[in-house]
Amino acid sequence: MRILFFGDVVGKSGRQAIQKYLKKLRDELSADVVVVNGENSAGGLGINRKSIEELLDAGANVITTGNHAFHWKEWKEVFDNYPMVLFPANYPGLLERSHYTTSSGLTVMNIQGRVFMECIDNPFLAADRLLEVVPKDTFKLVDFHAEATSEKLAMGYYLDGRVHAVVGTHTHIQTADERLLPNGTLYITDVGMTGPYDDSILGMHKDAVISKFLNNRPARYEVASGRCTVNAVLIEINKENRDIKRLSFIE
Amino acid sequence: MRILFFGDVVGKSGRQAIQKYLKKLRDELSADVVVVNGENSAGGLGINRKSIEELLDAGANVITTGNHAFHWKEWKEVFDNYPMVLFPANYPGLLERSHYTTSSGLTVMNIQGRVFMECIDNPFLAADRLLEVVPKDTFKLVDFHAEATSEKLAMGYYLDGRVHAVVGTHTHIQTADERLLPNGTLYITDVGMTGPYDDSILGMHKDAVISKFLNNRPARYEVASGRCTVNAVLIEINKENRDIKRLSFIE
Amino acid sequence: MRILFFGDVVGKSGRQAIQKYLKKLRDELSADVVVVNGENSAGGLGINRKSIEELLDAGANVITTGNHAFHWKEWKEVFDNYPMVLFPANYPGLLERSHYTTSSGLTVMNIQGRVFMECIDNPFLAADRLLEVVPKDTFKLVDFHAEATSEKLAMGYYLDGRVHAVVGTHTHIQTADERLLPNGTLYITDVGMTGPYDDSILGMHKDAVISKFLNNRPARYEVASGRCTVNAVLIEINKENRDIKRLSFIE
Amino acid sequence: MRILFFGDVVGKSGRQAIQKYLKKLRDELSADVVVVNGENSAGGLGINRKSIEELLDAGANVITTGNHAFHWKEWKEVFDNYPMVLFPANYPGLLERSHYTTSSGLTVMNIQGRVFMECIDNPFLAADRLLEVVPKDTFKLVDFHAEATSEKLAMGYYLDGRVHAVVGTHTHIQTADERLLPNGTLYITDVGMTGPYDDSILGMHKDAVISKFLNNRPARYEVASGRCTVNAVLIEINKENRDIKRLSFIE
Ligand SMILES: [Fe+2]
Ligand SMILES: [Fe+2]
Ligand SMILES: [Fe+2]
């Protein structure tokens, strides 16, 4: 099985990049299934029907989210109507909407960290519970949407040998630490993001971000324009081989 | 000028890796000057005379630190006796001990972030003040020791065109986003760490870290053993070229 | 001099209580000057022209604010047009708008804490700077808008003997620790709030607040209705006596 | 039933105050049972055999704790040997050690907040679970050890009508908001502390605390000396009446 996973898609610009490159890369890389983190796909923050439809249309088989999932009220409609859009397992009551198994046999799970983030339920115990409810004989990938490198690596080791891959999202910066953990789980701390590159700080135009850091008063954040960066990983799992490769380019 | 910069050195194991590889890499890569982040060099947390002496002996020309610098009381002796050991500029009263200019003409500056970290003075204003007091006609490199990717990229853009390089430290995971910013500053979000690799979460043995995440009660953290990872960047600045290259290997 | 100080006024309901009781209490208690914290006066969060006009009309001589001051864009108009509306001294660049001296001879200063709050400039150093710029021969009161009891008591001791009173705001709950510090400064950790009492959590209706704590997903906060609580302190400073008395009632 | 509850006892000085006043107040006020929060009873931080023995000897029937309970390794011995010493219910696995029913028929429960504190399990859901396991026909009191006023009031309303009293601890400052909630639960946001008063910030000598706020570098905290303050509440529950009264004096 070959899985193509795209990091947090930011805004219209990120969605356009997905529309332009997803199928192309999928075909070139012979990926069987494509997973996209979409928590920033609507206006740079959150999700809505439109952003979800566009990502699915572009070829995403499963869409994961994270802390920004609930930004727009419309998240409820997505929640009710799109079973392949996942919400983190450790929000109270959401476990059943945090995993999805594709027809190609990949179970994707979505969990969220809580170091330097909102204090939700324990992600490690949520992982245990998830593994009890998902189908046994599928390939298993976890999108661990988290801030702290320590919590992410801890989740990698915690699930090592119990799932095929743990990939991190949320920081919007790709890390260079992809590896095969000792018991066979593929791991990367952060896949990075797909969205604005020029004058961009995690997808937002730099000026407002810097202004906020200088003045501590609200600044009007806007999704940056200009060229896009595309960050993804290709995961390969078969009898002979387990491998995770980073992809990263600026259009 | 060619600068070799090593990310956070963790514990005895990290110091040994520095002793083993620093001069070798410096010579192979024709580096003019070597900078090492040493905030975790003594017992995995903080600095002391011994850890500093070993890093200097191994060939470090400048040693930067960060939030853990003050962990051992002995930091005061280091502070008083080693001018090439830097402390973050935005701790109250430490600006004068946050920069150092080598005989080879490199001015190293050390600043610390405050998103998800202790709330110290504004790092952006500290950067402005630093640039007023350091020598004008030198090469300039900033070690921005910070957690949040947004704050780090913001510092990169804020100093773009005003210093030659901004390199991030603190997360202990190397990022894959090295780049030349539009106005000529070389940038990477995090250089990563130099220290234990096997069964290691940021240098500490995984078991205690996972136990803490599961139980929320104090666990006895220990520096991991086994193989070391070495994370560094090589920065080249000359008339024709400005370049930053990642180095990363497991011994 | 007798100073009447009202804690955070919350929403329309709080403004109505101020309109109903301020002048009455001022006259009954022979207060020379009235200070009101208005950071929640517009819609329960932030300030605007209307909320400020109403508080002034009701008899407030000086209005202090805090972390919510900048919630509505209209704060800029208030900032530009109402010199007796203060903003915390330790936001970058706002020192000159953080103090006001009444014709009756009271200098009010506004500072904000940073423990468990946004990381702005050091409030203790801001206090030092404020004391350099305000008129010398006036009575001096500081509204220290802060969360943590440790930071508030620390500010009390830090300014003990340098100002006449340090009163805390922000937690919306009145504390029972009013006292005369050893060097003559009157102190209370928190004055409390003026606003909705029934089914109210800090002014907001309890249901949404509890829902947020249970589900960790956004809930629509609404200012509670029903009876109001009025929390204030009366400070008396004269040659024979220095005294701080709590006032608290439900209408 | 009349319950006497003492807020966080700090260090030797606090223990001595308990030894001096507990039985005296119990007898004067005809209290049937005495509860003491002891999380700071050993050296100002944490608990040990000695501090627990002294509090029991002084007449405490139940001892509650909080976030500092685990500071000394010796907490495990207390955990294993003193069933009337409680640990917060929402640490993973500790629910069974978070409640105790006295021979006089009072069930005390201990829960911890997580706003501005370590992110443990959900305190509201823990409260629900506790109420399922504790004896039905007893008087019920909850010590909610928490920082944020919003979380504490939310717990009060959440348990209103389901327990007899919810008393807050942890901030070390007594609040003046004791009240009877609409469905019959007695409530106070914080009982305050029992320990050093003079030159004291939450029990610690002011100089180190202020130094830390000024310099952001480690300072050596020491329990303050001088006079003690005693903070408590007396709760009365009987057929005709439900009442909560604050007690506070400096020796
Ligand atoms: Fe996120
Ligand atoms: Fe994101
Ligand atoms: Fe480090």
Ligand SMILES: [Fe+2]
């Ligand atoms: Fe660090």
Ligand SMILES: [Fe+2]
């Ligand atoms: Fe407020």
Ligand SMILES: [Fe+2]
């Ligand atoms: Fe506030």
Ligand SMILES: [Fe+2]
């Ligand atoms: Fe305490």
Ligand SMILES: [Fe+2]
């Ligand atoms: Fe506590």
